[in-house]
Amino acid sequence: MAAAIDLNGRAALVTGAGAGLGRAYALQLASLGASVLVNDPGQDKASGKPAADVVVAEIKAAGGIAVANKDLVTKDLASAEAIVQAAIAAFGKLDIIVNNAGILRDVSFAKQKAEDWAAVQEVHLWGQRNICKAAWDKMIGQGYGRIVNIGSINGQRGAYGQSNYAAAKSGIVGLTKTLAMEGQKRNVKVNMVLPAGGTAMTATVMPDDLVKLAKPELAAPMVAFLCSDYPSVPTGRIFEAGPGFYAEWQWRRSDGVSFDITQPLTVDDVAAKWETITDMSNCTDPIKDDEQMPKHLAKVIEVLKGKKKSKL
Known part of the structure; x- marks a missing residue:
């Protein structure tokens, strides 16, 4: 039976898509028919090749459409504009954004340096803001957009050694809800997902057994659903997507x-x-x-x- 969710004809951008959760989101969107710009500046650990190229090859091997992009997601708006423009140049438009790029600089607040704080804010909060800003006028102008900002449960409840990360992810809550209000009349829907998945980044803070069980692809269907035209897709909401468990946070x-x-x-x-x-x-x-x-x-x-x- 054909899937109820069909993204054929849609153009998507996934940041930080070279591995882990970002890779899972990109593969899921492509499997549903979306053309995907795979953004990641890193290297694939297994092959030593650019991570974005490896994921693009996976998508193409499965019959999908994808293009690699290796620009950094940072506080620099020009970099975000280059990423968004790359998607538009490749596909003629941009319908979907999954703001996934992120880093960790875990350290207790007592030992935290200004650069530990700034580095995390620049990628998570500034980075997501800038990607949204670079695409906003285009989505408003075309009367369509789906943005999924990736947050974290730790941004809602805090976590020892992650004051920088938790503050950034908490800030994205306000960004998401405000953009949802401002985009609603033009069919630009903005939601937030709090995923859990065993990745190279989370392996530093998750037990080994959980890393193995919490496969990133288990969180991807929630993200893909929020990127779709399905009538029930809301805006301005926060959802948890863990391994085998989905829920809404309020x-x-x-x-x-x-x-x-x-x-x-x-x-x-x-x-x-x-x-x-x-x-x-x-x-x-x-x-x-x-x-x-x-x-x-x-x-x-x-x-x-x-x-x-x-x-x-």
Whole structure:
């Protein structure tokens, strides 16, 4: 039976696609019919050849269409523009971006140097921003785009020795959600995936047994789905794609406490209500709530309008 997801006629760019998860994304997109620009400046460890060339050869051997690109994903916007232009030159357009390129510089915060911080920010946060920026006007102009920004669970919860990496990946959450808002009217959908896979990069922080089991190709179908025209594809959302486990991540806000803003608010007031402030038993989705009038804000407005004089 033919696959329901068909990317024939679509042009894709996958950064950091020479190995690991990026390679898996590129192979998956190509297998569904997309033409893929395989971006990676590195070398294939087994053959010593350029990694991008090796992946392109794999795609072509399977009957797909692919072109290699070896430009760096960095803080330099010109480099991002060169990568995007290479895709357009090869395929005539660019429909899909998978922002995957990344590095690790793991070190405890006490020992972290400025260059450890900057190097990770430049590839992950600046790099993803610049690739999006270089392609944005083109996608808006053509009225179509699918962008998947690759994040990390560690960007949501933190990880020892990864303050640089976690901060960069957390920043990509805000980038993703904002671009989703700005692109929605022009059918440019932007989502984020938090993958888990055994790769050369993650082997430094994952147990050996898990590295062997967590094959990168197990995360690729989620990314490919978000790159498709399938009616259910959302925008501005965060998804986990682990080995054999897919899920959505959302923010949650406690029911909270509304204080009387016509009266002074003290630190003792906070202490007295701390258990209620942190009670998550009736938590809500703040993003969905804020599409309407949040109830705490509605109460404040009532007070300001003089409609309610009693304590909130």
